[in-house]
Amino acid sequence: MKKILIILGSIILAIALIFLGLFIANEINKAAILEYIEGFDSVEYSDQLEPMLDEFGNYYFTTDREFKVLHLTDVHLTGGVFFSGGDKKALNAVAAMVKAEKPDLVVTTGDISFAVPWTGTLNNAYAHGYFAALMEKLGVYWTVTFGNHDSEGYNYHGRSAVAKMYEDESLEHCLFSSGPDDVFGECNHVITVRNSDGYVTKSLVMIDTNAYMEGDPLGILWDYDNIHEDQIEWYRSVIEQYNEYNVRLYVEDNGEGSTVPDGIKTVKSLMFMHIPLFEVREAYQEYVNNGRADTDDVKYLGGNDGETDEVVYCSEQPEEMFETILELGSTEALFYGHDHLNNFRLEYKGVVLSYGYSIDYSAYFGIDGKGYQRGCAVIGIDGDGTVNIVHENYYQDKYPSVYEKESVDMSK
Secondary structure (H helix, E strand, C coil): CHHHHHHHHHHHHHHHHHHHHHHHHHHHHHHHHHHHHCCCCCCCCCCCCCCEECCCCCEEEECCCCEEEEEEECCCECCCHHHHHHHHHHHHHHHHHHHHHCCCEEEEECCCECCCHHHCCCCCHHHHHHHHHHHHHHCCCEEEECCCCCCCCCCCCCHHHHHHHHCCCCCCCECCCCCCCCCCCCCCEEEEEECCCCCEEEEEEECCCCCECCCCCCCCCCCECCCCHHHHHHHHHHHHHHHHHHHHHHHHHHCCCCCCCHHHHCCCEEEECCCCCHHHHHHHHHHHHCCCCCCCCEEEEECCECCCCCCCCCCCCCCCHHHHHHHHCCEEEEEECCCCCECCEEEECCEEEEECCECCCCCCCCHHHECCCEEEEEEEECCCCCEEEEEEECCCCCCCCCCCCCCCECCC
């Protein structure tokens, strides 16, 4: 018995020393990463727009010029000492594209964190802290939606705790909100763009596609959750709220009985999420089954389909978000990530379905050496609300980086 106790004690001591060693190593790595972030300069703006809070408690920007949104996704910072090199490359890539594009707003659609066992830490606060530190250093206004990896079941911090990290008042440029307490999810919020007359020209709706189903809490089966019914009703209420706001303003300006133009009556919007809706798979399959040619409902707009097997990895659970989008006639485009090797864009039943370019250097085996899938989407919203979407690869000369940019294989 004495020998058994000695062996057990030795095992426990060894495990404790390993965890202590990893903690110390990760804290040293944290200091090094934060010093690395200090090497970036702030974005130089000639006319940076300043957000305000509207009567509904949401942020808005006022401008008659083009409003530029930079869509990033799947940054996959590990925060772990074993993947420090990949984290630095990801931060370097984000900084290069933000600095060159000078966007009015950066929206990152999830999987900022990838704190999994083999990276050297389960503390997802490292990754989220690094990303927030970078964005604040760059001095750009920004927000995020959450992905399935941002708060794994075994991570130190759950989804609501991560939301509180982004709601920290010390983050002066972060426009994130966890959303209404009585609505499922932790990142349901909206940011709008107004013209100088006060009319909302575009609503940017951020929505939580959540993580995994209850029967797959660790995501081992890739059984993804979906957008819940109360979130869909929240989305409806947001669209109707800004429709009513515009109509009320128009009547005030033009008098009772005025005929409100359609462009005022229905505020157009864009939606940002992490996991693509089931309709993305549906549209993709229709396109492929038609010999990769357009159909009455599906139009191919560009990009690559690099994932294997299912190609589009989405929830298998039924929900009514896309039907609600069609019914309300407001949302013109959906932006998402999740599938790192996909960056194709389709138009389905009049709605643009747009994968973002991923940043990931660590989550897929060998992805650090690939390059066709890494980049950003630049979304230009004209003063009249017209949207122009351009996808940009990171490995262009237009994106010079502070630290050396790696060589990659650009073939699919």
